[in-house]
Amino acid sequence: MDFLRPASWEEALAAKAEHPTAVPIAGGTDVMVEINFDHRRPEYLLDLNRVGELREWEVGADTVRLGASVPYTQIMENLRTELPGLALASHTVASPQIRNRGGVGGNLGTASPAGDAHPALLAADCEVEVESVRGSRLIPIDAFYTGVKRNALAADELIRSVHIKKADGPQQYSKVGTRNAMVIAVCAFGIALHPETRTVRTGIGSAAPTPIRAAAAEEFLNAALEEGGFWDSRKIITPSIAKQFAQLAAGAANPIDDVRGTASYRRHAVGIMARRTLTWTWESYRGNGRTTEGVA
Amino acid sequence: MGSTRTTGVPTKLTQGSQTKGGIGESTLRPDGTLKVTGEFAYSSDMWHEDMLWGQTLRSTVAHAEIVSIDTSEALAQSGVYAVLTYDDLPAEMKKYGLELQDTPVLAHGKVRHHGEPVALVAADHPETARRAAAKIKIEYRELPLVTDEASATAPGAVLVHEGRDDEYIKHVPHPNIVHRQPIIRGDADEAAKKADVVVRGEYTFGMQDQAFLGPESGLAVPAEDGGVDLYVATQWLHSDLEQIAPVLGLPEEKVRMTLSGVGGAFGGREDISMQIHACLLALRTGKPVKIVYNRFESFFGHVHRHPAKLYYEHGATRDGKLTHMRCRIVLDGGAYASASPAVVGNASSLSVGPYVIDDVDIEAIALYTNNPPCGAMRGFGAVQACFAYEAQMDKLAAKLGMDPVELRQLNAMEQGTLLPTGQVVDSPAPVAEILRRVKSRPLPPERQWESSEGADVRQLPGGLSNTTHGEGVVRGVGYAVGIKNVGFSEGFDDYSTAKVRMEVINGEPVATVHTAMAEVGQGGVTVHAQIARTELGVTQVTIHPADTQVGSAGSSSASRQTYVTGGAVKNSCELVREKVLELGRRKFGTYHPAWATAELRLEGGKVVTDGGEVLGDLVDVLEDESVEVEAEWRHRPTEPFDLRTGQGNGHVQYSFAAHRAVVEVDTELGLVKVIELACAQDVGKALNPLSVLGQIQGGTTQGLGVAVMEEIIVDPKTAKVKNPSFTDYLIPTILDTPTIPVDVLELADEHAPYGLRGIGEAPTLSSTPAVLAAIRNATGLELNRTPVRPEHLTGTA
């Protein structure tokens, strides 16, 4: 095993070009466990800790350019207004210690369906900025996840940042685990209201081979809100709409049975979380949102 | 070899002359400072110049014939010093075991469970050892699996152990049953006719892991005399020694064991793990060998709590008096016996719980299967039974339309009650009282998570995961009570040994206490010093490290150490005191008649009469002499249970705890938040009240864990463990653990030292059924298994 320690982004890209099998390591949350438990022996480890720009973020007019290694703690503390869904998701990541080092780059690189950030990224809408010595490109989040623990990165590419749409409306995030802290998702749900475009986007984690959006649920809800004039009237969402949305969200899930939960439970829980988070975001949009302590 | 430095060798713990604290005081731990500064050396912290790292290769299948093992490629690796298999074992004896010697040091011919040790490697770096182990080629031919009672006892079932010749085979109905203990008293069939109401239930208890945080580890250092010095974390040094020496082919005196720092135990260190393996590698290579399991391996490195199926029938008259009980308890012992026979004895003899039932028909068995071996864990057979009989009590109360606590109190045992074994409970048994205490405690306020600013998710089911802001949340309250035996039962010669010395050092009388008691976190070292202060009137006490240079202390298990080794320390102190007084009489007896006539005690460094008159200073009595006594001490003998009727005075003491659980359940998502878990327990006498609370709160939390999250999941198709990690075997975090108010009763047991009662296990019993009862109360669901998972609460299992 070789340990590559690039001092700059350019050096990192060069190293990845030279050693396409190199495994990037930043927060170490996934990679070090695989090494400690002898599940993986990469030929090269590519340390990204010395690349300072990966830990920076820029708030632009419409988007936040979030460095791949910005720790979840920083997202929780500094980006609650711009990225409320991701801030909530960040708060559910593992433990304080892990949130101090881990960032969205790791979730995206591993592309496990259980990664906590995915549903929030899908719901907020974003593009993943990846780069290689060949150049840089932006991959829409909807095209990023290509299979179980697979993503759209080429072998020589590294994740530089994520360009996330700044929230133009309320966002929520829920995750079911069988413990009240430090737990991997049994399943998770993210939702973002986008009043500017009068759309709602969603994300589902751990309930399909990849993180997914609940497309049919979104379509239904977008149409129902439009037809009912809800965006303008800001009236309360009728229970039948919430119910149908929840059913469609549950229907979008394509989960498996595993040690963390049954497929049947996951589908059920996605529906419950969809209904609740829709209610929370919509009430907030209506101006009745209450703060929730302990939430990022 | 012996001259190079070993780091982490335990040293004496001394609490200096400013330390106060005899029995009954909350004296602080003598190892506290070492533990908060990181200087306390645990078994995994041991280090020796030039040491090698040992690695265990374990079976990847549960039941298979070993067709061939090829170690040549592994041995050829640079940095590898030894590769050992069964063929390399040096002695005639190649097996070990706590009760039956049925466990191979390394697999021979076949493997019987997933993760069984097959080969060992010693190398100069753990990674070198791992890579070499990966190069050992083993060809398996898989065999049919035995995974439950049906497959174990089916006609033509594969035998997990062929040719058994142990003492239990004579009375078990099938060779795949380790031990069977029936208990018959009265006439259950006849008594059942008097029942107005009968409830039946089939209950399932999942496989719980001790999940101690300090992994199995230690260091074996070969010695110049051909023996070995072994530093390990264990619960019982002498039991280890008896199992280690024969397979090494060494006399016991050439295997010198010292207790390293122990990172928790809870029963999981009763059995041998890496001890023999490290010694074998050290003796083969002539170098010190360290073995440290990682968490993955730890799940295969020790036995777990027996999962169980329990079938219960209770009857009662219309006014709630229990008429009879029938039960059948099937414990899955896995591939090797470990402590299964004793667990069966406990499960059967305590299967009625703390209730008066004259007519019972009880059977408990432990199976041999190809599942992971199961053995000791805190509560030891009584835990599984308590989960079931307490569920039955609630079911019965519901059917009778009675308050569940009143039903329990109506049938509660008390001093003088006969157990189903025919044994009289001859010390206080305040079962009704501890139930009253938890019930009379005010309930925590509702909706504590709510404030004017919104919901605090940290106080709601789901916690930080933000799953509810109050939606679907329903409160429930549940009660349970349990009975646990203290000490080793069924005729076992249960004793401990203490060596106590008294001498003057720097002008001050000092006591030194040397036992082989394993300090596993429980605070035995604190209590020993307190006993010495009380009995010998000194302030400064030194605790000698535990090792095999002193007689056996028995195990740090069965809630027994304060009773038995505490009793041994007290006894040796008394013998030392007699000698000191004798010395005093010789020196000063002529100066004061009270030396001969009065009751004398040692107090504040002086010899004092019962009237309070000071006769002399210990410093003057002792001068430069030291008085030392090493003596064994025993509690009252017990006797075995009759193999057909289960009758016999099998137990020495009992421990009772009751819990009230208050939970909030997100009924839509099936997530549970325990709000409060109040406990009342009789401890006889609290030798160290602070430690008593720590034991009760810790035990309570382990019970909470197995109620809602903890379970080792074994795939029934492959008998392989599916979740050997802390990612998927979950234990409670601080956000899962509620406040645990404790009500301590001190009703002395006149048979025990200071009237004390063993305390460590009882709270683990009643905590689980109390939480389950509260969840049932919140959801209206029947819930016949533990742990209860979200899918069980949402109909999506």
Added chain:
Amino acid sequence: MRVNFTVNGRQQEADDVWEGESLLYVLRERMGLPGSKNACEQGECGSCTVRLDGVPVCACLVAAGQVEGREVVTVEGLADFAKQRAEHGGCASGACGTPLQEAQRWRADPAKGAMDSGTGEVGGGNPDATLSPIQQAFIDAGAVQCGFCTPGLLIAADEMLEHNPQPTDADIREALSGNLCRCTGYEKILDAVRLAAARQDRQGLQEGAV
């Protein structure tokens, strides 16, 4: 490979480090600092919590090569670390957490000999031993049983009190939710943190009154 970094104020160098080694392994097996504990090695228990450039992290998830040139504080250096912090006015500046510059200025007392573990006779609650307030509180409150989780909890709790000197119970629970304890049921750990906070508060008041 070779790795250079600062541990408890001392420059340290490790040679022949295998690239897959964690910071935890290097501390425990190469630097004679086994105080950080190896309970799970998968970031699920917090027993190995150390401060890396001031930030609490799981040492088991830090690759050895990643600490090159950085600052690490372990439980062995906690008492000195806390003492230095107190002498520099604690968190009064509002710049809570430990900035990198401050961490780099900090040096352990070399006379203490952090390498010499497990020797000497030490007593519980010994007033002669220099302990940080959180360490003393853990002893006094009975928060230590087997003690394997204790080093990680001390680092996490100390850091929380640094930026949240008057935590609510929910705050304490949240801050310590990454640290498993199997012995205590956490009740005495909560007591210990409350005790340390109260003592800190009282001391602050007294100093304020002078």
